[in-house]
Amino acid sequence: MHVLVTGGAGFIGSHAALRLLDEGHRVTVVDNLVRGHREAATALERLAPDRFRFVECDLLDTDRLAAAAQGCDLAMHFAALAYVGESVDEPLRYYRNNVGGTISLLDALTRASVRRLVFSSTCATYGEPSEEYIPISENCPQHPVNAYGRSKLMCEAVIRDWSLARTRASAPVAFAFLRYFNVAGSDATGRVGEDHRPETHLIPICLEVALGQRPSLTVFGEDWPTPDSTCIRDYVHVEDLISAHVLVAQRLDPDRAEGREFVFNVGTGRGASVREVLDSCRRVTGHAIPAIVGQRRAGDPPRLVGSPEKIRRELGWSAKHVTLDTMVASAWAWRQAHPKGW
Ligand SMILES: NC(=O)c1ccc[n+]([C@@H]2O[C@H](COP(=O)([O-])OP(=O)(O)OC[C@H]3O[C@@H](n4cnc5c(N)ncnc54)[C@H](O)[C@@H]3O)[C@@H](O)[C@H]2O)c1
Numbered sequence: 429m430h431v432l433v434t435g436g437a438g439f440i441g442s443h444a445a446l447r448l449l450d451e452g453h454r455v456t457v458v459d460n461l462v463r464g465h466r467e468a469a470t471a472l473e474r475l476a477p478d479r480f481r482f483v484e485c486d487l488l489d490t491d492r493l494a495a496a497a498q499g500c501d502l503a504m505h506f507a508a509l510a511y512v513g514e515s516v517d518e519p520l521r522y523y524r525n526n527v528g529g530t531i532s533l534l535d536a537l538t539r540a541s542v543r544r545l546v547f548s549s550t551c552a553t554y555g556e557p558s559e560e561y562i563p564i565s566e567n568c569p570q571h572p573v574n575a576y577g578r579s580k581l582m583c584e585a586v587i588r589d590w591s592l593a594r595t596r597a598s599a600p601v602a603f604a605f606l607r608y609f610n611v612a613g614s615d616a617t618g619r620v621g622e623d624h625r626p627e628t629h630l631i632p633i634c635l636e637v638a639l640g641q642r643p644s645l646t647v648f649g650e651d652w653p654t655p656d657s658t659c660i661r662d663y664v665h666v667e668d669l670i671s672a673h674v675l676v677a678q679r680l681d682p683d684r685a686e687g688r689e690f691v692f693n694v695g696t697g698r699g700a701s702v703r704e705v706l707d708s709c710r711r712v713t714g715h716a717i718p719a720i721v722g723q724r725r726a727g728d729p730p731r732l733v734g735s736p737e738k739i740r741r742e743l744g745w746s747a748k749h750v751t752l753d754t755m756v757a758s759a760w761a762w763r764q765a766h767p768k769g770w
Contacts, residue, residue: 429448429453429454429501430453430454430455430500430501430502431448431454431500431502431503431504432456432458432496432497432500432502432503432537433448433455433456433458433503433506434457434458434459434487434503434504434505434506434507434533435458435459435464435505435506435507435508435548436455436457436458436464436468436469436472436482437457437459437461437464437466437468437469437482438459438464438465438506438507439611439621439622439623439624439666440506440548440608440611440666440669440670441457441459441464441504441506441507442464442468442469442471442472442620443614443666443667443669443670444506444670445472445480446472446475446615446619446620447667447670447671447674449472449475449476449479451674452479453479454479454480454481455472455476455480455481456480456482456496456497456500457472457480457481457483458483458485458487458493458507459482459483459484459485459507460485460487460507461484462509463509463510463625465623465769466484467770468620468623468770469482471619471620472620475619483496486529487507487525487529487530487532487533488524488525488528488529488532489532490532490535490536493536494535494536494540495540496536497536497537497539497540497542498540499540500540501542501544502542502544502545502546502677502680503537503542503544503545504545504546504548504673505530505533505545505547505548506548508525508526508529508548508579508580509521509522509525509526509576510576511576511626511628512552512577512727513725514576515574515575515576515579516574516575516727518575522575522579523575523579523582526576526579526580526582526583527579527583527586530547530583530586531586534586534587534590538590538594543594543600543601543602543682544602544603544677544680544682545587545602545604545680546603546604546606546673546676546677546680547583547587547603547604547605548606548608549580549584549605549606549607549608550577550580550607551564551607551608551609551693551695551732551734552572552574552576552577553570553577553580553581553584553607554568554569554571554572554577554607555570555571555572555573555577556571556727556729557569557729557732559731562731562732562733563697563734563735564693564695564733564735565735565738566607566691566692566693566738573727574727584605587603588689591603591688591689600682600683600688602681602682602687602689603680603688603689603690604677604679604680604689604690604691604692605690605692606669606672606673606676606692606694607691607692607693607694607734608664608669608695609661609663609664609694609695609696609732609733609734610629610630610661610662610664611663611666611669612631612755612756612759613665613667613749613756613758613759614666614758614759614761614762615666615667615758615762616667618761618762618765620762621759621766621769621770622666622759622762623766623769623770630645630661630702630705631705631755631756631759632759633645634705634706634709634717634756635709635713635759635760635763636763637715637717637718638713638715638760639763639767643718644719644720645706645717645718645719645720646720646722647702647703647719647721647722648722648723648724648725648728649721649722649723649724649725649728651724652724652730654730654731655701656701656703656704658701658702659701659702659728659729659730659731660699660701660730660731660732660733661732661733662695662697662698662699662700662732662733662734663696663700663705663752663755664694664695664696664747665747665748665749665755665758667748667749668696668745668747668748671745671748672692672694672739672743672745675743675744675745676690676743679743690742692742692743692745693734693736693738693739694734694739694745695733695734695735695736696734696736696747696750697734697735697736697737698733698750699731699732704752706719708753709760711753712753712756712757712760713756713760
């Protein structure tokens with residue numbers, strides 16, 4: 429199989445490209461490097477020079493994208509801007525990049541006759557569900573509360589409409605929406621890792637404090653209605669997340685009505701509080717990791733945990749890396765080998 433991986437120089441996309449190469453597939457990565465790293469693409473290329481291609485290209489460049497997609501059997505679409513706070517300040521940039529980029533990609537896939545797509549969606553499309561909806565199932569109402577979440581929900585709508593139109597045009601397509609919860613960890617063998625700039629994710633920030641690159645972690649509020657008064661999130665290991673992509677890709681079949689549309693949450697069903705994550709990072713790194721308590725952030729729900737029931741039932745997926753310490757240990761191993769990131 430030849431897979432087009434958009435955003436393959438970023439954190440999750442590089443792990444997907446790695447898995448696909450490990451499984452013997454051909455991979456074309458498309459990335460404009462706005463948040464990704466050329467070094468990640470270079471590392472992937474070194475692993476399989478004859479089966480890997482990197483195309484530095486913006487999603488909005490439909491012609492180049494269509495050329496890159498020629499001969500691909502499937503697209504995994506990770507490329508997006510993905511910072512909640514930034515999306516509130518720069519909503520037009522988010523809609524242009526994420527929604528406009530997805531429209532351009534669908535145009536390119538149509539031109540290149542690529543009929544299968546796995547789309548990186550997010551629990552942010554659910555917004556701030558009340559306790560009655562937790563753990564969150566796929567039919568929880570989607571009411572995103574920021575431009576990032578809304579841009580992803582819009583992408584879902586655009587992809588559905590594309591699919592309907594392609595069916596009407598007798599050239600059906602198949603798609604999957606995977607709505608991720610908090611993705612963490614790194615490739616167990618340390619070949620790729622997590623390096624966001626700026627870094628906003630809790631575990632990498634703790635590791636940067638452990639490495640002495642930041643003075644402390646700021647805990648956003650310690651007055652939440654949770655057992656230890658800090659927010660609770662559902663952490664899923666990036667390798668488990670990629671397994672979900674591989675499993676759902678095998679089910680996509682545009683020529684059968686039942687193979688054309690899949691929607692799954694990818695979470696573990698277990699929540700971990702900010703304090704629990706911090707304790708795990710302290711245990712794994714052996715560093716004190718000082719923490720200070722700051723203000724709550726607007727739009728932070730106290731508890732976001734996904735139900736893994738549907739994906740377990742229909743794809744047989746379950747998380748293999750279930751402890752926080754395993755996730756933190758893999759991330760720590762990569763950061764120790766790459767203290768400045770890529
Ligand atoms: N990291 C998480 O916990 C998480 C949770 C839910 C959903 N997601 C989704 O997963 C996907 C990947 O997230 P990530 O953490 O790997 O982010 P990332 O920033 O590391 O990777 C995104 C990649 O997309 C590229 N990109 C962005 N806009 C582009 C454009 N217009 N053209 C070409 N390339 C472009 C960036 O350069 C980057 O390499 C995103 O779609 C994100 O919304 C991530």
